[in-house]
Amino acid sequence: MKTKTKTKIIVLDDDPTGSQTVHSCLLLTRWDVETLKIALTDDSSPLFFVLTNTRGFSREKAANVTREVCVNVKSALSSLAAAALNDDDDDTNKINININPILVSRSDSTLRGHYPVETDIIAEELGPFDAHFLIPAFFPFRITRNGTHYCVVVSKNKEEEEEEEKKLIPCHETEFAKDSVFGYSTAYLPDYVTEKTRGGITPDQVEHFRLNEVQGNCTDRLLSLKDNVCCIVDCEEQSDLDQFAKQLNEALVATPLRPKKFLFRSGASILTSLAMLPPQPIPAEHMGQYVKDRRPGVILVGSHVKKTTLQLNELLKVNNIVGLEVDVKRIQRKEESDAMLQELVARIKKIHDEGKHPVIYTSRTELTSFVTHKERLQFGEQVSNFLMEIVKNLPLTLGFLISKGGITSNDVLSNGLELKMSRVLGQILPGCSVIKCPRDHTRYPDMPVVIFPGNVGNEFGLVTTFQRLSSL
Incomplete structure (x- = not known):
């Protein structure tokens, strides 16, 4: 009997829009252990979404729901691993699947949501992690440049109506930052992290992956991360995250005796890069x-x-x-x-x-x-x-x-x-x-x-x- 390790991207989505860049995957509105086992063993897609809807909840309820999902995910993974280990079938051609999970806390690309509540809970239940990455980009509507997160506003050129002009507006200058529950004062992500963690993480403690590193080679730096350090990532096009995801995957398998574990707090675009799906079946x-x-x-x-x-x-x-x-x-x-x-x-x-x-x-x-x-x-x-x-x-x-x-x-x-x-x-x-x-x-x-x-x-x-x- 052979054992094969399969990576499964598990997305805890605080509303149901995180699947907006992928296809063929399951969306779960229930997260009991048996339902999670179905999704974990689904061969149609490398990822699935658990729709927690926590953005519509209070901080306390969001924490409770996130913990419940994590506990059940842990139980589902353990159950599948135990079933494979206890399989008495001597068929040498049979392959048991060992699931390697990648955890994503998917949230709003305009920085609204229960951060760091949800990532803290995930780390407690499914960690420890070497790093958690804050990557709110959602192309072409939201990008991160020099550590600041922007909304891309497209308007018609007044002189030539056929052409479009793109304007970058820091997210803290938009209506989204004035949200009565999830408002914030800065779109510069190191300072945003400090604001949301109430000083628990200071700007100098945030690891900043700049665009030249993302587009180049930062594998060694990824391998050096530890203690669930907070990281932000500059990215302006999908190709930037494609290259970054490639380096992430290399880092995940570079040290098999002590594999790296990364957690993501993200918009939708990093999921496209991590999943590497072909075009959708019907245009x-x-x-x-x-x-x-x-x-x-x-x-x-x-x-x-x-x-x-x-x-x-x-x-x-x-x-x-x-x-x-x-x-x-x-x-x-x-x-x-x-x-x-x-x-x-x-x-x-x-x-x-x-x-x-x-x-x-x-x-x-x-x-x-x-x-x-x-x-x-x-x-x-x-x-x-x-x-x-x-x-x-x-x-x-x-x-x-x-x-x-x-x-x-x-x-x-x-x-x-x-x-x-x-x-x-x-x-x-x-x-x-x-x-x-x-x-x-x-x-x-x-x-x-x-x-x-x-x-x-x-x-x-x-x-x-x-x-x-x-x-x-």
Whole structure:
């Protein structure tokens, strides 16, 4: 009997958008040991995602969920290892698989999320690690240059409208840095780390891998890392991370007697480099073929960031689109909430029966009357629960569903559609994944669902996605 070591990238994703650069992998909305064992032994992809949704939780709940996932991952790995060790089959041609995990804490490319809470918990349960790498890059929208993380804003050249101008804005100068829960004051990553760790890690303790090292050779430096040191990585194009990932893999196998262990806190782009996947099976512009009989679909918009509102306004101008606004203020009062739910479900059915596409969107102004962050998060859960009741009452002849917003999309998959796991088909736009409901789903077998992050795409992103699925 032979033993083969297989690397498996395990991604704990704080919302369901981290798969926005990969395909063919599993997304888990449950993380019991048996489900994790299925994902660990899945041969269709070198990685899988556990959708923890912790960005929508309080710090305490995020820590508890992360720990629960890590404990179960450890148990699943131990169970698989024990099964291989205790296999009495003497077949010399049989190969037992030993799984070498790479842990990734995937979070927002605009630096929002529970850092360092989640990486600390992962290190406690699945470490020790030699280093944890902060790599929030998501190309072409977010890059890291000279240690500072930037949002890339593309605009039309005023003199030549056909051409585009790219402007780099430090992330701390954007709306994302003003987030009422995850706000921050600097996009210079060594200082960001110090701010988020409350001085636990000082700027001079952060290892900075500069672009010339990333593009060149830094394997020796990687081999010297120890004691879970925090590292930041300059990168401006996917090829930068491809080269860096190659060196990471070399470092991981360079010392077999004491292999290096690295943890990643990242955006989506490093996953592309680590996984090294071929092109997705069906190109983005042809994904309408996943829609059965060209049936009408539904677009659900929960995100309230400025970019989402611009995209929504353009979508509402399209023929056969009918907008339905959810007044979030009414959700706070149960009688009004119940009445609004009944009204919306009835209107959605009528619009669908007419062959049109309802767009359900929350009112565009974020409420700011909450005294504490906890109150704000609790109200967010209340709004999400209302939207999920809508999803649970959508027409059974639905052709597709577009979910706009990271936390909204996570709730759609785990609560609204009650998916235990699903598989990523690929991206319909850069950064926008399409998953498919399982064939045995009780309501929507094989229905495509678009996971559309709130801060991704230009103003026509929703329009293009809708047109590709509706074959217009």
